Amino acid sequence: MHVPDGFLDAPTSIATGAVAAVAVGVALQRARRELDDRTAPLAGLVAAFVFAAQMVNFPVGAGTSGHLMGGALAAVLVGPWTAVLCVSVVLAVQALVMADGGLTALGTNIVLIGVVTAGVGWAVFVVLRRVLPQRLSMIPISAAVAALLSVPAAAAVFTGLFAIGGQAPVDLADVLTAMLGWHVLIGIGEAAVTGLVVSAVVSTRPDLVYGARRLVAARTAALREEVAA
Amino acid sequence: MSATTSSNRRFFAAFLLVALLVAGVASYYASSHPDGLEFVAEKTGFLHAAEDSAVADSPFADYGTSGVDNERASVAIPGILGTLLVLVVTGGIAYAVRRRGTHAPVDAAA
Numbered sequence: 001m002h003v004p005d006g007f008l009d010a011p012t013s014i015a016t017g018a019v020a021a022v023a024v025g026v027a028l029q030r031a032r033r034e035l036d037d038r039t040a041p042l043a044g045l046v047a048a049f050v051f052a053a054q055m056v057n058f059p060v061g062a063g064t065s066g067h068l069m070g071g072a073l074a075a076v077l078v079g080p081w082t083a084v085l086c087v088s089v090v091l092a093v094q095a096l097v098m099a100d101g102g103l104t105a106l107g108t109n110i111v112l113i114g115v116v117t118a119g120v121g122w123a124v125f126v127v128l129r130r131v132l133p134q135r136l137s138m139i140p141i142s143a144a145v146a147a148l149l150s151v152p153a154a155a156a157v158f159t160g161l162f163a164i165g166g167q168a169p170v171d172l173a174d175v176l177t178a179m180l181g182w183h184v185l186i187g188i189g190e191a192a193v194t195g196l197v198v199s200a201v202v203s204t205r206p207d208l209v210y211g212a213r214r215l216v217a218a219r220t221a222a223l224r225e226e227v228a229a
Numbered sequence: 230m231s232a233t234t235s236s237n238r239r240f241f242a243a244f245l246l247v248a249l250l251v252a253g254v255a256s257y258y259a260s261s262h263p264d265g266l267e268f269v270a271e272k273t274g275f276l277h278a279a280e281d282s283a284v285a286d287s288p289f290a291d292y293g294t295s296g297v298d299n300e301r302a303s304v305a306i307p308g309i310l311g312t313l314l315v316l317v318v319t320g321g322i323a324y325a326v327r328r329r330g331t332h333a334p335v336d337a338a339a
Contacts, residue, residue: 001266006280028326035327038237044320045244051315052252055292055308057260064268065260082323089319093311099282099290158266168275175273182265205240 001069001154001183002094003109005102012165017107020088023115027084034079034210042208043078047086049197050074051093058189066186069113069154072121072147073194076139076211077201080122087114108161112154121150125211136219139202139212144195151187155179245316252308256292257301 008016035043050070057065070090074083091109094100101109121143128142159176198209206212263271270276288295289307297303 001264003266004279005282006278007270007275028322031323032326032328035323036331037327037329038331040323040327041237041241041320042244043323044316045241045248047319048245048312048316049248049251052248052256052308052312055252055256055259055304057262057264059260059262060265063262064265065262066265067259085322086319089315089322093315093318095282096284097287097289097311097314098292098307099285099287100292101282102280103283155265162275166275167278170273170275175269175275178269178273179265182269186265208240 001066001109001113001151001158002091002101003105003112003158005104007102007167008105008108008161009165009167010104012161013104013108016111016161017104020107020110020115023084024088024110027081027088030081031079031085034082039078039208039210043082043086046070046074046077046083047089050086051090053193054090054094060182060185060189064182064185066151066183066189068190068193069117069151071114071117071119072125072143072150072190073197075118075122076125076143076146076194076198077209079210080118082210083118083122084110084114087118112158112161116154116157117150120153121146124149129211134215134218136202136206136212136215139206139209139215140195140199143198143211144191147194148184148187148191151190152180152183155183248312248316249309252312253305256304256308 050068050073053068053070055067057067060066071083071087074086078086088110091101091106091113095103095106095109124146125142128145129138132138132142156176156179159172159179162175163172202209202212206216267276270279284290292304292307294303294306297306
């Protein structure tokens with residue numbers, strides 16, 4: 001999904017750059033509520049894992065591939081604002097060192113792969129967490145569904161940006177259909193990786209998982225009451 | 230306290246090891262097909278609008294190492310260096326903005 005230079009015109013790229021700058025600025029302030037001495041190292045590790053996983057494109061058929069975006073995964077593990085920071089650092093390193101994603105498109109990529117996937121992923125996760133049984137085993141399932149939906153959401157936003165500032169005459173309905181279709185398939189891979197990783201962390205260290213905080217706190221409180229009684 | 234610290238260290242070390250193995254080993258087996266966006270761009274006729282990045286001549290451009298012929302090493306080097314760079318930068322930011330101390334999970338806004 002890394003947008004190269006040239007796809008979008010300068011005004012659109014400047015606008016997405018401004019949105020990305022504001023989002024990162026707000027994230028730097030809000031991430032404070034999500035991070036403490038215990039969880040700060042996990043933020044670095046989650047970003048490192050997202051960088052690593054983004055190198056591993058998996059085939060999705062018919063000569064196409066996809067890779068993890070990681071916004072939903074990071075949001076569940078370390079919190080949505082910290083997730084924006086994690087993915088933004090990954091995208092900056094990729095654009096500056098690996099020439100993966102354009103330099104003038106860095107803002108666009110932060111908006112699509114960082115803000116949209118973390119935002120949509122977290123919103124879906126929070127809704128599912130509310131309606132599903134209050135059990136730790138539900139956390140990876142909610143995370144996987146959130147991840148699945150976050151990918152076509154980013155694809156739809158890309159198409160919207162292309163409608164505004166695309167640098168080639170195309171049939172937008174065709175672009176939207178193709179983007180959504182392929183990115184639902186890529187989303188299945190996103191869901192599998194996200195579900196697996198969240199499941200591994202929840203089963204070893206549920207206390208470190210941001211999206212499981214209330215559940216872990218409630219469980220600890222219930223245990224204390226039992227012990228007291 | 231020390232038990233918790235060492236358990237944290239083990240967990241974090243395992244997490245890092247997985248990331249390094251993915252970036253340094255699994256990356257070699259990545260599909261070389263175009264990704265979803267590139268594929269759609271080609272099919273619907275806007276791939277030609279793509280321009281080379283200004284850093285396309287970087288020694289690690291496209292996750293290869295210029296001058297390293299061994300294909301496994303060529304992709305492993307930017308993979309491992311990139312993973313460590315992202316770890317240090319994000320970890321540094323997370324430490325800088327974090328609240329000091331360990332807070333009870335209940336006070337999370339989530």
